[in-house]
Amino acid sequence: MSNNLRFKTSKFIDETYRISFKFNNKTYFGFKGDTLASALLANGVHLVGRSFKYHRPRGIMTSGSEEPNAIIQLHDNSSRTEPNVRATEVEIYEGLVASSQNCWPSVNFDIGGINNLLSPILPAGFYYKTFMWPASFWEKYEYFIRKSAGLGKSPKVADPDIYEHNYIHCDVLVIGAGISGIIAAKMAAKNGFKTLLVDEKSYLGGSSIYDNSEFSKINNHLTSSWLEKEINEISKLENLEIKTRTSVAAFHGYNFLLARENLTDHLPVNQRENKVRQRLLKIRAKKVITATGSIERPLIFDNNDRPGILLSSAIKKYIDLYGVACGKNNVLFTNNDTAYETAMSLIQRGIKINAIIDNREQIDSKISYEVEKNNIKIYKGYSIVETYGYRRINKISIMKLSKDGQTVIGNKTKLNCDCLGLSGGWTPAVHLFTQSGGKLKFREEDQVFIPDVYPSDQISIGSCNGDFGLEEIVKNTLSSLKKFLNIDNSEYKTIEIISGLNQSKRNIWLLPSDKSIGKTKSFVDYQNDATSKDIKLALREGFRSIEHVKRYTTTGMGTDQGKLGNMHALGIISETAGTKMGEHGTTTFRPPYTPLTFGTIVGRNVGEFFDIFRRTPIHDWHVANNAEFENVGQWKRAWYYPKDNENMHQAVQRESKAARDSAGILDASTLGKIDIQGTDASEFLNRVYTNAWSKLAVGKCRYGLMLNEDGMVYDDGVTTRLGENHYIMTTTTGGAANVLGKLEDYLQTEWPELDVYLSSVTDHYATISVCGPNSKKIVSKVIPDLDLSDEKFPHMSFKNTKIDNIKCRVMRISFTGEHSYEINIQANFGKSVWEKCMEAGKEFNITPYGTETMHLLRAEKGFIIVGQDTDATLTPIDLQMDWIVSKKKYDFIGKRSLYRSDTIREDRKQLVGLLTENPEEVLEEGAQIVADIKKSPIEMLGHVTSSYYSPNLKKSIALGVVKGGKNMLGQKLIIPMENKNINVTVADPVFFDKEGERLNAKL
Amino acid sequence: MFLINCPFCGEREQSEFKAGGEAHIVRPKQPTELSDDEWAEYLFMRKNIKGVQFERWNHIHGCRKWFNMVRDTSNDQIKAVYKMGEKPPVK
């Protein structure tokens, strides 16, 4: 293609800086300042993709973030590959590689194009209607739909780039650096407001910065030069921060906004190393000024989607800003004056305009007269009824519109063209305003929705507020700012503006055709291939709400959220249904305004920073001794310590046996610890635990069960009375934070009269549990001064003592059923005391064990794990733990719920032990439990909650919950598995040392 | 995201807070005297209003104090915040 599409007149393009890039495997050249779209157009490339459903050839349609067609895959076959990128927003850089999406095998020859020929049988809702039945076929349909659907390819390897999150607090945030945004930022900053100005583009000034028309002037300067001076001035303001390439993605309540700042995407790839690629800005602004401009509307007529058809404003921008002509033989199709600005830009550079087709009968503006003076043929009161050309438009047919605009009349005239510009007027970009909760109103005169009720301290100014003429924009912006910021703006008192446009418009949502609607394809949503026919079908089928029509036809549901066509969809609905605009609702625009990368959303929270790890003071020892770890809440807990290529099962069997035969040692530092003090501490414990606490002597420990107010088990643990008014409570590892929260809640809201103080001390102590028949000997070696006799230090008691002059607390408590001690010492001494215990225990084969062995040992004893054997649907009675529920106490949390009609049912699920017929068979946790497998449907009685092979009992043991299980002792039940049924017998949940002899054995 | 004026700390981001359901539901002083229905009323029944609602909030990542909030759920406007035990300053 000849390169005389490039006009060397733009100061935004650096022609000394040539850049090569690849698109669909072909190498092209562009210049610094080009977008991928402008560079492709300069090379004569319009066809850049295929449509989603019919696979129709599609070209670049716009010049900004509203682009529905030019959606490309960036960085093919690289770790940086990114789908769904708008070619109109990509600034080219050396080495750029991109390709079309949604076409196979190539954009020029696309197999899916057959859908276009099949389109009479692919109406709206086709997928819903066809693929609904039979349900079993869905898998097959899905395969084909996915293969032909064009949503790009996601990367297969980790993203090499760095992303950040930043918080910004400012007095005034100005979104959009067009002419009104620039004025707003200047006024705000000059009047002492700390101001942030953001714009999604790489340059400031919006569309006015390339407005060199003699027909719109400010103070007798071209708009562009006047604005340049303003920009120059604001760049020196200290109070003002300016961020370009920064797109506001979301506008939430209370003026909280999210924006994506793009830092390296415009750089050659080799210059991006070690730089932050994108930042997610979390902005909290006292005041927000939205100046997001407006988006030109296309016109809806038959075959309005061919490559070479663009928005008229895009053609103007490509020539004025990038110096690129989109075609050599242009036709403009309009219903308002703005297309004449495009015409003047083309005329100035001597680019041919074959004709202007204008819906209006009467056109009366300076600019239109000027265009006519240049011998451009204007067809007034005409409409396009057909376009031609498969991969690029080459012809159009036009006909005269009837007076009411409902039909076309007279003869058809054919006109040649290689580029067609559309202008259907302008739609204020109210997306962010509505996201923030703003309410819109409909303005009849020019058929636009504009901001009406603001939900927070914000205003919209400029064309996003429905002000379209230059004079209107500037004057209304100034008066709005004066009120909103309560400032004086005398600086602009004498501003003089001339504009050659007037605001007349002939709005016809769906232009008439000489064909029946069934034979037309007038696209409303280009990206999702929704046509006016589809919308009418949806209405015929009874859909009325815009939200329903949207989902049924998929209008506005693409990655562009229908930025171009939503208004037409609403217009066609209201015209067809004979209702007022807005009566069926306006569609809801949801964040993000333009797609965000996952990298930006997660920021630095990747890899090891994804979540916080909590490590015990003894962690390094576990690592050094080959421990495998498991995550418990945020804690890393030693799971088991494999020796000599042991697998998990072998290690756990060895550890479990050693703990009962001689001695085991466990790092229990993760258990939650809450220090409780105050004169009402005992009373408080009485209220939060099911059992009684007042009579617990100082120096004694007690196990407690905590319920929710609904009677269901919430947490458990041992609490020790350290002094008259001083307790230390232990909680489950995962429940610690919630238990503290719950206790604080009751203290602050229900029982503020209680004198109780709570303090979380989980991290303050390391907790080392030494258990087994030799535990006493080991602890006596570590703490020789401590009297460990049963008389002085019985089970369930505690002693204050010292190890090497360091204070510590030792509890004689047990979670394994073995004689055991728990040493609590200041966290930073934890590791050395652990090592001391290991050294002292060497002669007794002291064996470190992890959480898996701990679970096995306690299961042998039938001790529950809250959260494993319970799931917030079990009462203590269900757990066969009636013994811990005080009958004497008048009240405690959850007491009343224990005799609700539902909680006293006999057939509730209850905790039981399960023994397999074959003692070698270990059940799967979570497996279902049934009684009768012959009767269909099979009644599910419960499930297995804990299951292990016990090396001490030499058989499989399990705990489970079973409906009415309490009364089923000895009964046979069945665990149905995928390829067998396992017979089990209901047993007592305590499998090992039922009498507790080992705890009290003389050692 | 709300900006919440903690009665103890001042304005803070919503992410520092935890919502705690309907406010001004007092735990019965004598639960054992209540019928199943009365207890169920306390235990389970909560309003879910479109409009002005009285709520409990906790400054969980701050001072950890519970307080009350009057919020219009239709537009998320916070009408008032006040301490536990105080009367709502608005209707």
Ligand SMILES: [Zn+2]
């Ligand atoms: Zn606070």
